[in-house]
Amino acid sequence: APPPNLTKDYYQKTCPDFNKIVRETVTPKQGQQPTTAAGTLRLFFHDCFMEGCDASVLIATNSFNKAERDDDLNESLPGDAFDIVTRIKTALELSCPGVVSCADILAQATRDLVTMVGGPFYEVKLGRKDGFESKAHKVKGNLPLANQSVPDMLSIFKKNGFTLKELVALSGGHTIGFSHCKEFSNRIFPKVDPELNAKFAGVLKDLCKNFETNKTMAAFLDPVTPGKFDNMYFKNLKRGLGLLASDHILFKDPSTRPFVELYANNQTAFFEDFARAMEKLGRVGVKGEKDGEVRRRCDHFNKLNV
Ligand code: HEM
Ligand SMILES: [Ca+2]
Numbered sequence: 001a002p003p004p005n006l007t008k009d010y011y012q013k014t015c016p017d018f019n020k021i022v023r024e025t026v027t028p029k030q031g032q033q034p035t036t037a038a039g040t041l042r043l044f045f046h047d048c049f050m051e052g053c054d055a056s057v058l059i060a061t062n063s064f065n066k067a068e069r070d071d072d073l074n075e076s077l078p079g080d081a082f083d084i085v086t087r088i089k090t091a092l093e094l095s096c097p098g099v100v101s102c103a104d105i106l107a108q109a110t111r112d113l114v115t116m117v118g119g120p121f122y123e124v125k126l127g128r129k130d131g132f133e134s135k136a137h138k139v140k141g142n143l144p145l146a147n148q149s150v151p152d153m154l155s156i157f158k159k160n161g162f163t164l165k166e167l168v169a170l171s172g173g174h175t176i177g178f179s180h181c182k183e184f185s186n187r188i189f190p191k192v193d194p195e196l197n198a199k200f201a202g203v204l205k206d207l208c209k210n211f212e213t214n215k216t217m218a219a220f221l222d223p224v225t226p227g228k229f230d231n232m233y234f235k236n237l238k239r240g241l242g243l244l245a246s247d248h249i250l251f252k253d254p255s256t257r258p259f260v261e262l263y264a265n266n267q268t269a270f271f272e273d274f275a276r277a278m279e280k281l282g283r284v285g286v287k288g289e290k291d292g293e294v295r296r297r298c299d300h301f302n303k304l305n306v
């Protein structure tokens with residue numbers, strides 16, 4: 001089916017309080033659980049790169065289907081991110097039942113949360129429908145990994161219509177949130193990567209010393225301003241404070257370094273490019289009436305697919 005035309009006012013008549021309900025649900029949640037913003041941004045990214053922005057990542061596994069969210073690559077998506085979507089859906093179902101898709105909820109909540117923690121405001125166009133498929137075995141190869149080269153990551157971004165510059169801008173999402181030790185343990189054990197800032201490496205070695213038994217240990221992706229959406233992530237990369245190998249490599253690789261320099265020196269340029277790239281991310285693979293539905297519950301298809 002051809003992609004639907006998304007519009008800013010899609011719910012103006014059918015759910016006039018949509019914007020308000022999302023905002024008023026997200027605000028207290030982020031206040032109580034400050035990790036919600038980062039978790040939700042990552043959830044949205046993983047949704048859009050798998051079958052498009054269609055809420056496929058929200059589907060729960062059942063006896064007949066192992067869903068995307070239970071693939072290894074998604075296992076670290078935090079409960080708070082799923083929870084915010086559920087809360088918004090519950091509030092919307094009271095006010096305008098059966099109208100707003102889970103895919104639109106995730107897109108709008110992500111924007112509100114990014115803006116709330118200091119990031120740029122951008123317009124979210126609406127009218128996505130929720131997809132009919134969510135398969136764990138399809139995740140591999142569609143999401144980037146922390147140990148990949150720039151060309152490998154680029155091939156995944158290219159499949160979704162993004163340029164190298166947009167890959168760098170979107171990686172700026174790592175200005176907030178956490179990573180578990182196993183994602184960067186090979187940079188500190190058995191030997192410290194000499195390109196990692198030595199003081200930072202010391203902190204990480206201590207934090208992660210028992211990571212194989214204590215799998216919950218996690219470090220801030222941006223150790224300087226972890227809760228604030230800003231361009232510190234890019235400044236960090238120049239100082240050996242990039243946590244993941246995939247972060248550090250953006251500074252090391254001559255093809256991406258100029259973009260890192262640009263964003264490190266100019267937050268306005270970063271915000272502008274990040275905002276445009278997020279609008280574009282929200283259009284990846286969107287579904288319309290023909291190939292999607294408005295789910296009653298975000299974690300279940302309306303019809304059991306057996
Ligand atoms: C460029 C390739 C990328 C790679 C290799 C990558 C990899 C990762 C890894 C390994 C983590 C840590 C997960 C954990 O241990 O819990 C992470 C976290 C995160 N990623 Fe990415 N990522 C990439 C791009 C992106 C993009 C494009 C966005 C969004 C625009 C994004 C947003 C986030 C956020 C916000 C977190 C923190 C999540 C939290 O605190 O719960 N990442 N990423
Ligand atoms: Ca999806």
Ligand SMILES: [Ca+2]
Pocket residue numbers: 175176222224225226227228229230231232233
């Ligand atoms: Ca930051």
